[in-house]
Amino acid sequence: MPVTDDPATTAALARFERAVAAETRIEPRDEMPDAYRATLVRQIAQHAHSEIIGMQPEANWITRAPSLRRKAILIAKVQDEAGHGLYLYGAAETLGVGRAELLDKLHTGRQKYSSIFNYPTLTWADVGAIGWLVDGAAITNQVPLCRCSYGPYARAMVRICKEESFHQRQGYELLHTLARGTAEQRAMAQDAVDRWWWPSLMMFGPPDGDSPRTERSVAWRIKRHTNDELRQRFVDICVPQAASLGLTLPDPALRFDEARGHWEFGAIDWDEFRAVLRGEGPCNEERLAQRRRAHEEGAWVREAAAAYAAKRGGRGGGEGEEVAA
């Protein structure tokens, strides 16, 4: 909790915390503590950045998709991700920051995106593993956010979760087809699951003992569950799904704990997690470089759109184009 000696601020904070505890939705014009605003801006922006960077590992396979049906599904999915990025930047903008500023923070490394997108998509089966595991983990994280205390974020998440669960089923179905295909296809599916399993578990963030912001985010109803709670929920969902796919998960320590009613799993390599967050993952540099390049090479296009809009506006015809810049 922020500490303050100012009685007016203290009273306002108490009012805010009572409202949040009573499950009142906070809206853009409502009073909110600076730290609440800052936490949300950071979280929503990083969520938006993850959607945008997350287009890259999948777009990597669009031009090589092995059937026209799969190609159409994959293009639609990448398009959805761009749309999710747009909703989320819109939600962040209700908190008083601009999209251009947030993109600048992404491009200069001052804001992060999900660690998972720093892993490469090496085979077609990775597209399925991303759908099943990465989107599955994202949904586990995001469904509780549909009840987040900040209204614009919660509403964006309702729309996003619907599309994400569709993607997740498509990913599962893709792997299911491979797992029942030729020996080579099956091996491709298993290899992809082996490579994506642990990074997917890392998507829930550091363990609870090492997650300094969790307590306050839970109190402010930004988060509803701790990282470890969500990670456990995800493992419990995935283990039977892996069995029905006929694939194994790369964890010899996996076993069902009757007493707890949960799957026990092995230790996560937190050194690797921290290295990826520091920018030392397999694709960190490539992902950021591609995003910067797209932005820099597109500058003349955005400038043209702005100049054209200004000219048309100057002609006073009311026929000026709305510019997407």
Added chain:
Amino acid sequence: MTAPGVALPLADDALILSHRLAEWAGHAPVLEEEVALANLALDLLGQARALYAMVGDEDALAFLRNERSFYNAQLTEQPNGDFAHTIARQLYFSTYQELLYGRLATGTDDVAALAAKAVSETAYHRDHAVTWTLRLGDGTAVSHTRMQRAADALWRYTGELFHPVVPGIDYAALHADWTARVTAVLTEATLTVPPFAPRRAGGLGREGVHTEPFGRLLAEMQHLHRSHPGASW
């Protein structure tokens, strides 16, 4: 080589242009264009699939033919270049496709039914291309130069679009309508209509003769499918 028929060249146009547009994913100048370009790619891919279904198995047709058996117009296979090149290609092609589908839709066969459905998509595609041609042509000095360069560079591939493919279509009238529309847009965008006649006046792509980048496009598109003969995906 079998005769391409009517559906196959139209399907190949849609498939190959869709492929080029999808190459933009993750590279677009603004996020709204990530959505828009993917949307165009999806519409065209949908058209290609519906047309292939009239001919045979869509995946066999897309993934198991070689360069000399594809009948798309060479315009559709041209590399994306900068955003202006992509927009010029879209302006030329979507204007052609909207006019052609408008005419085809008056028929009574399967292609007519598909054209009737697709004509609203192509109207959207043309609107997108026109809007960006105006913004780039009449935007900044830099964008004007780039848009003019793109309009000039792709102009030579437009003649081929009017090589007769569908019986009963008056391609000379189609060409005249197309020229009038494209001229109006380029002029409004403060651009100059390229002052030379399109060089690619023959039916090159329509006869399975393509430009060099096309082989590489197919190599990438078909590699995975061909690496696993008979597999299901």
